[in-house]
Structure formats: C-alpha cells, structure tokens
Amino acid sequence: MSYQIDEQKIFNSGHAACPGCSEALAIRFIINTLGSDAIAVVPPSCIAIISGPQPLSSMRIPVYQTTLEASAASAAGIKRALLSKGNDHTNVVAIAGDGGTYDIGFQALSAAAERNEDIIYICLDNEGYMNTGSQKSSATPSRAYTTSTPAGKLTPKKNMAAIMAAHNIPYMATATTGYPDDLARKVARAMKIKGGLRFIVVLTPCLTGWGIPDNAGPKVSRLAVESGVFPLYEVENGQSYTLNYGPKGLPVADYVTRQKRYRHLSAEDIEFIQKEVDQNWERLQVKF
Amino acid sequence: MSTEHTRLLLSGNHAVSYAVKLARPNVMPVYPITPQTPILEKITEFHAGGEMTGEIMTMESEHSVMAAAITASLTGVRVFTATASQGLLLMHEMLHYAAGARAPIVMANVNRTLGSPWGFWPDQTDSLAQRDVGWIQYYCENGQESHDTTLQAFRVAEQVLLPVMVVHEAFYVSHAMEAVDIVSQQQVDAYLPPFNPPHRLDPQIGESWGNTVSQTMFQNHRRDMGEAMERVLEVGKQADRELQELVGRGYGILEQYRCEGAEFIIATMGSMTGTVRDVVDELRAAGVSIGLLKIRLFRPFPVADLREALVGVPKVMVLDRNFAPGTGGVLFQELKAALYGLAGAPEIHGYLAGVGGTNISPSAIKEMVQCAMGENPSVNSVWKG
Numbered sequence: 188m189s190y191q192i193d194e195q196k197i198f199n200s201g202h203a204a205c206p207g208c209s210e211a212l213a214i215r216f217i218i219n220t221l222g223s224d225a226i227a228v229v230p231p232s233c234i235a236i237i238s239g240p241q242p243l244s245s246m247r248i249p250v251y252q253t254t255l256e257a258s259a260a261s262a263a264g265i266k267r268a269l270l271s272k273g274n275d276h277t278n279v280v281a282i283a284g285d286g287g288t289y290d291i292g293f294q295a296l297s298a299a300a301e302r303n304e305d306i307i308y309i310c311l312d313n314e315g316y317m318n319t320g321s322q323k324s325s326a327t328p329s330r331a332y333t334t335s336t337p338a339g340k341l342t343p344k345k346n347m348a349a350i351m352a353a354h355n356i357p358y359m360a361t362a363t364t365g366y367p368d369d370l371a372r373k374v375a376r377a378m379k380i381k382g383g384l385r386f387i388v389v390l391t392p393c394l395t396g397w398g399i400p401d402n403a404g405p406k407v408s409r410l411a412v413e414s415g416v417f418p419l420y421e422v423e424n425g426q427s428y429t430l431n432y433g434p435k436g437l438p439v440a441d442y443v444t445r446q447k448r449y450r451h452l453s454a455e456d457i458e459f460i461q462k463e464v465d466q467n468w469e470r471l472q473v474k475f
Numbered sequence: 476m477s478t479e480h481t482r483l484l485l486s487g488n489h490a491v492s493y494a495v496k497l498a499r500p501n502v503m504p505v506y507p508i509t510p511q512t513p514i515l516e517k518i519t520e521f522h523a524g525g526e527m528t529g530e531i532m533t534m535e536s537e538h539s540v541m542a543a544a545i546t547a548s549l550t551g552v553r554v555f556t557a558t559a560s561q562g563l564l565l566m567h568e569m570l571h572y573a574a575g576a577r578a579p580i581v582m583a584n585v586n587r588t589l590g591s592p593w594g595f596w597p598d599q600t601d602s603l604a605q606r607d608v609g610w611i612q613y614y615c616e617n618g619q620e621s622h623d624t625t626l627q628a629f630r631v632a633e634q635v636l637l638p639v640m641v642v643h644e645a646f647y648v649s650h651a652m653e654a655v656d657i658v659s660q661q662q663v664d665a666y667l668p669p670f671n672p673p674h675r676l677d678p679q680i681g682e683s684w685g686n687t688v689s690q691t692m693f694q695n696h697r698r699d700m701g702e703a704m705e706r707v708l709e710v711g712k713q714a715d716r717e718l719q720e721l722v723g724r725g726y727g728i729l730e731q732y733r734c735e736g737a738e739f740i741i742a743t744m745g746s747m748t749g750t751v752r753d754v755v756d757e758l759r760a761a762g763v764s765i766g767l768l769k770i771r772l773f774r775p776f777p778v779a780d781l782r783e784a785l786v787g788v789p790k791v792m793v794l795d796r797n798f799a800p801g802t803g804g805v806l807f808q809e810l811k812a813a814l815y816g817l818a819g820a821p822e823i824h825g826y827l828a829g830v831g832g833t834n835i836s837p838s839a840i841k842e843m844v845q846c847a848m849g850e851n852p853s854v855n856s857v858w859k860g
C-alpha cells in the first residue's frame with residue numbers, strides 16, 4: 188500500500204521537542220497534510236510545548252491551546268461557530284495526548300462523538316503523561332514502568348480504538364510514526380469523510396518515557412506493529428474494518444527488550460504480555 | 476423606530492430566554508440543572524420553532540459547555556449559556572480561562588445552594604464564590620431586570636471583551652411569574668450591533684490563543700484585564716442609560732432608593748432588595764430616616780460609587796444571602812474593604828439573612844433594623860433568620 192505524502196509547509200522546524208521525538212514527527216505529517224485551511228486545538232501535553240511558546244508558533248495555522256480535559260469540546264465550539272458563519276470548509280482538528288484523551292478528556296471526546304461533531308480528533312499516544320515526567324495514564328500498557336507505577340503497571344492498556352469504533356463514528360483509525368505514509372493517508376482520508384467525528388490514535392514512542400535512543404522512535408514504532416502490540420487498521424461507521432499492517436509473527440520480546448521502561452521484566456512477565464497481545468489480536472482479527 | 480412592545484406573563488428564567496432570542500447569539504452550548512433548566516428549554520423551543528437560528532450544542536457537562544462557549548466566542552461569534560450551582564462550580568477552571576481569553580460570553584446563573592448536603596434553595600454563594608474569576612457580575616431583582624440586564628450584558632461584554640454573568644436567584648426570581656415588557660427586535664438590533672471582532676480564530680488571519688507566555692507577558696495580560704474591568708464602570712452605566720433611552724427602564728450600576736438624608740441604609744443584592752424596598756417605604760412612612768442601597772453590579776465592585784453613596788451615613792446594615800465559612804457574608808466583607816479609610820464612613824452591621832434560602836419577611840428585616848440601630852456593629856457577620 189503506497190501513498191504519496193503531499194506535505195505542505197505548515198509545520199516548521201526549530202520547535203522545542205526532544206530531538207527525535209515521535210510526537211513532533213506525527214504532528215509534521217498531520218499538520219502538513221491538513222494544510223492551511225485548518226484550526227488546531229491543543230491541550231497541555233508535549234504537543235503544546237512543540238506548538239511553541241508565545242510569540243512563537245511551530246504551526247502556520249491558528250492554534251488554540253485549551254485545558255487538559257476540554258479538547259473535543261473546544262474543537263466543537265470552533266466548528267459550530269464557523270458553521271454558524273457559513274464556513275463549512277475549514278478543518279478543525281484537536282491534537283491531544285493519551286492522558287488528554289484516554290483519561291481526563293475522555294468524557295468530552297465521547298460526547299463529541301455522540302453528537303457527531305464535524306471535527307478531526309487525533310490522539311498522539313505515547314502511553315503516559317510525558318509532559319509531567321512520565322506518569323501512568325490508562326494508555327500505559329501492562330507491566331510498563333512509569334514514575335507513578337515504579338513496580339510496573341498491573342492493568343492493561345485501555346482499548347481506545349475499540350471504544351471509539353463502538354461510538355459508530357464515520358472514521359476511526361490507528362496509526363504510528365514508523366509508517367508515515369499510512370499516517371498521512373489516514374489524515375487525508377479523515378479530511379475527506381465529512382459530517383462527523385473522525386478519530387485517529389497514533390502510537391508515538393517517547394524517548395525519555397520509554398527509555399529508547401534518540402534515533403529509535405520509528406524502529407520501535409514498527410516493532411510495535413510487527414509484534415502485534417499495535418496493529419494498524421481503520422473502521423468506518425463502526426462496522427467496516429480494514430487491516431493495514433498486522434503482526435508479522437515477531438515475538439513481543441523483540442519489542443519490549445529495546446525499551447528501558449520494561450527492563451525490570453522477568454521471563455514470566457514477557458510471557459504474560461505475549462499472551463495478552465495474542466489474545467487482543469485474536470479478538471481483533473475476526474473483524475476484518 | 477418602532478416602539479411596539481409586548482408585555483408577557485413570564486418567569487424570571489423565561490424573561491432571560493426572551494432577551495437571548497432578541498440578542499441573536501450564534502452558538503448556545505447548554506446543560507440542564509435545576510433551577511436554570513427552563514432558560515435552556517425555552518431557547519431550544521424557540522430554536523426548534525424557527526424563531527432562533529444558530530447552533531445549539533447539547534453538551535455532556537457544564538465544563539464542556541464553557542469550553543465550547545470560549546472557542547465559539549474566540550471564533551468571533553456571539554455566545555450565550557446558562558447554569559446554576561454545581562454547574563457553575565464545575566465550570567470554575569473554564570471561567571478563569573474564558574476571562575483570560577477575553578471571550579465576551581454572556582451567561583445566566585441562577586443562584587442555588589451548593590452541596591453537600593443537597594438543596595435547591597436560593598443562596599448566592601455559588602456566584603459569589605466566582606468573584607475572582609474575571610467575570611463581570613450583575614445581580615437582578617426580578618424578571619424584568621434580568622431581561623433588560625441580559626441585553627445590557629451582551630453590550631458591555633463585547634465592548635470591554637470580558638465575559639458577563641447575569642445572576643438571579645432560584646425560584647424567588649427564576650420561577651416567579653410576573654408581567655415582563657419585552658424589548659422589540661428593532662430596538663435590540665439598534666442597541667446591539669453584530670459582534671465582529673478583529674481578533675479571532677480564523678485561518679485567513681492566522682492568530683492563535685493560549686500559548687505559554689513569559690512572566691512579564693502574563694503580568695501585563697492580567698493588568699490589561701484589570702483595566703478592562705475598570706472600564707466596565709463607565710461602559711455599564713452607559714449601556715444602562717442607552718437602554719433606558721430606548722425602553723424607558725434604567726437601573727444604574729447601584730440603586731439608591733430613598734437614600735436622601737438617610738441615617739440608616741440597608742445594602743443588599745438580588746431578590747431581597749424587593750422586600751427591603753417595601754420595608755423602607757413602611758419605615759419612611761413611620762418617620763424613620765432609612766434607605767436602600769441595591770448593589771446591581773458586583774464585579775467590578777463599584778468602590779468609588781459606593782463610597783460616594785455611603786459617605787456621611789451613620790449606619791449601614793448589609794444583608795448577605797450567602798455564607799463563606801471563616802469570613803462570613805461576602806457583601807459585608809467587600810463593603811467594609813471598599814469603605815476602608817473613608818472619612819465619614821458608616822458603621823457597618825453584617826447580617827447573614829436568607830442563607831440556604833430561608834425566607835426573610837419584611838417584619839424580620841424590621842427587627843434587624845431595630846437591632847442594628849440599638850447596638851454597636853460586630854466585626855464578624857451575625858446570623859439572623
């Protein structure tokens with residue numbers, strides 16, 4: 188599946204992300220695909236830092252920085268105001284972290300999906316509260332170390348893709364920065380499908396939070412897909428499932444042993460995660 | 476200009492809804508809570524019947540209501556919402572956010588007790604607890620005033636770029652039916668020009684809002700907000716005068732009722748002013764030199780006007796239908812601070828009257844007057860009925 192990325196120069200270099208940050212990479216493909224007729228909403232997160240301190244901005248479009256729990260409601264407010272002025276073309280996109288999506292912003296997001304607000308909501312999922320120094324969110328996977336789960340997280344990652352698909356929204360997709368053309372294509376697809384909330388969750392490895400080298404983001408991102416931890420797929424209207432990139436039979440050990448957040452794992456722990464991944468894949472596979 | 480007007484028998488809440496319809500807001504995010512709900516229900520009914528256009532957003536919480544209200548306003552359109560009590564408190568974070576964003580949202584708040592425990596009663600603690608969030612606050616005595624104040628609120632908000640809360644109390648005002656003169660559409664259109672701010676979220680303009688700022692930028696921004704608040708004192712008076720020229724009803728930011736030469740003044744806000752007015756009439760008829768000072772604009776607190784109104788008056792009795800544990804009645808505290816250092820300042824008696832929605836009858840107020848006349852003021856608020 189090859190897709191020609193059409194990058195417009197909306198996202199600038201010189202922003203404040205850690206060099207090698209996957210969130211910044213994701214923003215590049217998202218914002219440059221959206222183009223100039225767009226307004227972005229960003230809550231507190233590393234995304235907000237990347238977006239830039241006043242008077243600088245890394246994005247050549249209006250960016251409204253909102254509160255941590257309000258992204259979907261804030262984006263919907265902009266969209267409705269534009270509609271009330273007869274503007275139905277400007278894309279309104281919320282770009283929020285996993286904390287701002289799975290946890291504190293979930294209520295507003297679920298409600299915006301239920302109201303079928305005509306917005307694009309993109310979650311940059313680095314599996315933790317990275318901006319505050321890498322604490323656990325409900326996107327943090329089983330056994331992972333965070334500063335608030337120093338002994339490893341005991342519960343599994345919340346399945347946000349399934350939850351959003353269950354809202355029967357026009358478009359739900361998973362993506363990751365190791366597959367930039369797939370990510371850009373999904374943003375373009377989301378733009379094309381109008382008349383409802385389009386949701387994309389993008390796995391974006393965090394260098395410090397995951398404990399990986401500066402240049403490892405894309406590689407680790409690809410391993411997440413190939414080991415079956417994070418399959419890439421799309422769901423339209425809650426029922427039409429398409430698999431884009433699935434597991435390639437790699438053991439999860441290949442994925443977790445590259446990350447310091449998993450360095451405390453025993454062989455049994457890895458076995459436990461492998462079982463969880465296999466089970467999730469079994470459940471998902473039948474939908475395609 | 477047509478002066479045709481309609482007089483309708485309306486609840487205080489519906490008097491607000493009629494004003495909102497006339498103001499033609501573009502976006503109205505809503506969420507139900509007793510005793511505010513009739514405001515939103517009337518608006519959605521107008522909308523469904525084609526009498527109002529714009530976007531109704533049926534949100535999942537008051538927090539999201541205010542989040543959407545802020546961005547809609549920053550996108551450059553007129554926005555209205557309404558809430559009460561727990562809903563207002565849930566918005567607290569976003570109330571600060573709205574004022575910081577200089578979003579001229581107009582919101583009605585119906586004063587209701589705060590849990591726990593649960594209650595549904597008129598008590599002004601909910602909105603007074605938001606006195607530092609950067610919103611302009613008006614307290615209304617009856618439905619007619621709430622109708623007129625809602626129109627003034629849009630005007631003031633859009634001139635100074637700060638949000639406005641129009642406040643009236645549960646049931647005593649929100650559900651009490653009275654004849655309300657509805658301002659005509661032509662009059663409102665003349666009074667409220669379309670809202671079209673030069674700074675807004677618009678890809679054609681490219682301006683952003685909310686980025687992290689430096690300490691100095693933050694301080695300057697707060698100072699600018701303070702200056703905008705200061706301007707409300709003049710802008711508010713003017714908005715009141717100009718509506719009065721159109722419809723013949725004006726209120727001032729303060730009202731001094733029979734205060735000429737008064738040796739005793741009762742100061743209060745909201746529905747209690749109606750009862751006090753009657754008490755003043757009765758006592759004046761009995762030869763008592765007494766007046767009423769109604770505080771209609773509470774934020775910004777009209778310090779200079781209050782000092783002018785109270786200088787040389789021997790005694791003031793403040794009636795607070797609110798309670799802040801640890802400091803007492805909010806109006807009492809604020810008034811004492813406003814009069815500090817004024818030569819010829821009155822003695823101030825602070826009475827907690829009507830907290831929790833207890834009924835304060837004219838005879839109860841007369842007893843309080845007698846009590847205040849015969850004793851030295853306490854530094855703390857004193858519990859009365």
Ligand SMILES: Cc1ncc(C[n+]2csc(CCOP(=O)(O)OP(=O)(O)O)c2C)c(N)n1
Pocket residue numbers: 210231232233234254255256283284285286287288313315316317318319324
């Ligand atoms: C109401 C509220 N609580 C807490 C915070 C502090 N806070 C700022 S950013 C952040 C972490 C956000 O994590 P996530 O959404 O995953 O984004 P990331 O930093 O990982 O990109 C938190 C908890 C806040 N800004 N607002």
Ligand code: SF4
Pocket residue numbers: 203204205207208209210211233313317318392393394395396
């Ligand atoms: S902490 Fe992680 S998510 Fe945040 S900028 Fe650095 S690499 Fe990116």
Ligand SMILES: [Mg+2]
Pocket residue numbers: 284285286311312313314315316317
């Ligand atoms: Mg995160």
